Amino acid sequence: MRRLGIGELARQVRMRPSALRYYESVGLLPPAGRVAGRRVYPAGTVRRIALIKMAQRAGFTLAEIRQLLDADADRGTTRQWRALAERKLPELDRFIQETRALRNAVADCLACGCMNFDSCGLLSSGTVEDA
Template identity: 85%
Template sequence: MRTLGIGELARQVGMRPSALRYYESVGLLPSAERAGGRRVYPAATVRRIALIKMAQRAGFTLAEIRGLLDTDADRGATRQWRALAESKLPELDRFIRQTQILRDAVADCLACGCMNFDKCQLLSAGGPGS
């Protein structure tokens, strides 16, 4: 089985070795084997970290991710993932709406063209026409 030293793994996944050690300490990564006193990980760890990063981008907490990764049985993991994903969707929808509002505000400022923050009507307490 191919293994990766912590430095090589860190480079491959775009993380610092200290972050990998942290992931190990909080149970996101299994304890690394030691070779000559150095941590070595199975090559499959790259895929596990990709899953962790994807889940983080989707807004899952490290505790939620750990719970998913700790589930041994495939059916249990599938059921748990489905429940967690279904509960996360409304949160993501709220985030998307809030981000769209911010995006629209920035676009409105660009369209205004005044770029004078002291006098811009868009930035007044009530917005334009108040």
């Protein structure tokens, strides 16, 4: 089985070695093996880190991600994932709405054309929604 040193793994997943050590310390990555005192990880760790990054982008906390990863070998994983995802969807929907409102506010400011924040009619009239 191919093993990756921490530096090589860090380059492949575009993270700092310190972040990988942190992930290991909080239980997101299993303890690394050691070769001549240096951390080495199975090549499959790249896929695990991709899953962690995807879950983080979706708004899951590290504790939630660890909970899912800990249950990975367990039969309840699908149920657990479904429950976490169902709780996360409304939060993501709110984030999307807020982001759209911010995007519209920026577009409105560009359309105004004045680019003078001190005297912009949009900002003083309350036309641009608060996000």
